[in-house]
Amino acid sequence: MRVRAYLLCLCFLMLLSGILSAEEPAHIGSRRELFIDDWMIGSLDGARQELHHPVPQEIAITYDAPAEGNISYYVRILKDGDLYRMYYRGAHHDWSKGKVTHQVVCYAESDDAIHWRKPELGLFEFNGSKKNNIVWTGTGAHNFSPFLDTNPQCKTDEKFKALGSGKGGLYAFASADGIHWRLLKEKPVITKGAFDSQNLAFWDEHRQEYVDFHRGFTNKVRAIMTCTSDDFVNWTPPKFIDIKNSPPQHLYTNATIAYPRAPHLFLAFPKRFVPSRKAAWHPDPKNNHPGVSDGVLMTSRDGMHWNRWDEAFLRPGQNRERWWQRNNHIAWGITTTPSPLPGHVPELSLYAIENYYVGPCRLRRFTLRQDGFVSINAPFTGGEMTTRLITFDGPQGKEKTPVELELNLATSAAGSVKCELLDEKGQPLPGYSLKESEEFYGDELDHVMTWKGESDLSQFAGKPIRVRFVLKDADLYSLRFRNGE
Secondary structure, three states, rough: OOHHHHHHHHHHHHHHHHHHHHOOOOOEEOOOOOOOOOOOOOEEEOOEEEEOOOEEEEEEEOOOOOOOOOOOEEEEEEEEEEEEEEEEEEEEHHHHOOOOEEEEEEEEEEEEOOOEOOOOOOOOEEEOOOOOEEEEEOOOOOOOHHHEEEOOOOHHHHEEEEEEOOOEEEEEEEEEOOOOOOEOOOOOOOOOOOOOOOOOEEEOOOOOEEEEEEEEEEOOEEEEHHHHEEEEEOOOEEEEEEEEOOOOOEEOOOOEEOOOOOOOOOOEEEEEOOOOOOOOOOOOOOOOOEEEEEEEEEEOOOOOEEEOOOOOEEOOOOOOOOOOOOOOOOOEEEEEEOOOOEEEOEEEEEEEEOOOOOOOOEEEEEEEEEOEEEEEEEEEOEEEEEEEEEEEEEOOOOOOOOEEEEEEEEEEEEEEEEEEEEEOOOEEOOOOOOOEOOOOOEEEEEEOOEEEEEEOHHHHHHOEEEEEEEEEEEEEEEEEEEEOO
């Protein structure tokens, strides 16, 4: 009897353990999910995550005005209505004297984020003239980093805010028009860290708070710290971000954004500095400035825990002036620009510094497919990806529009993508199996999948499901369950 009771108890505990360890579905609502990390991935078979790279385009702007120079740097690009604004450090290093001659904050603007102009603002005198594009001098000019404050509680005369380093830490600035700036407080608002970098902050709409990312040092390695605030003046104690499973490397800047097409995701584009390597060619005859740099991609869902691709996102390439230190700084800010190719949809534009130290320093534009940072890729021989267990939202509004699976994907002429919906036990849902799926081939940012011509998935809203994709010579960049939003 005791043995039987023991076995029954053991069986009960095993059953209970299985219930407790069962996967809880992740609710994704109607938001877009990218495959930049493994959060959405349940399993991969013959397919893999592939990192993609921005394509170099034209020189966006050359920093050759008197108030600029060969070490113009820390570029910030933001969109304000129909206007694109660019802020950057205007600075010059005099090699004959071995020192920096000046540091000011300069400004440029554009109607398309491709062609830029430098307006004469007449605000600050430089070399005896106010005919320049300077918007700030003094405290914070070394690395002034503005943003457009989208906090609903933001005061009208503080529509723009910025951080900049000075004695003792980071200072807070505000502006009503993005041109005329003032200090919000005479003392620094963030004091823990090392601030000789592009330190930045912005209003995080998804989490409803201000977030900051700035430089710190840990074990003599340049790293990134973060903190949050409700009012932009009082900040939580900064902590080092956690970059799991990646070796310590010098991250010179961070260029962190909330990705506009999926604002719950943080993307960062640090400039990775390798101080032990020397450029083969350098303007300093004594080569007292060793080190080479590239750009890497990092992703996070909470701002504290990050995944980093150790392979370079932005390589220096064949331009020899990109192969010495402090080049390849990716500007803070991504824009969406029209493609010059007929029939192509708009693409993402990123920007990166080149010709640093030699001069004139310049900013090159790069382009990338929307959501095109990482894809689920399968070769011609084929591969599969099955998502984790998820739930999604049902129809919204009075019209009760259908819920559809929208995919950003591309195939070769001989490639294809098919998919099916699975229940909690991994069984195909009737009517939405692989046999009933369309066989998609093409290249679209917002393709709606169908099963025997049917696309409405409203009946599965709120129910735990998985999506299984079968790919052949294809890339899948993102998905979302579109419900009319």
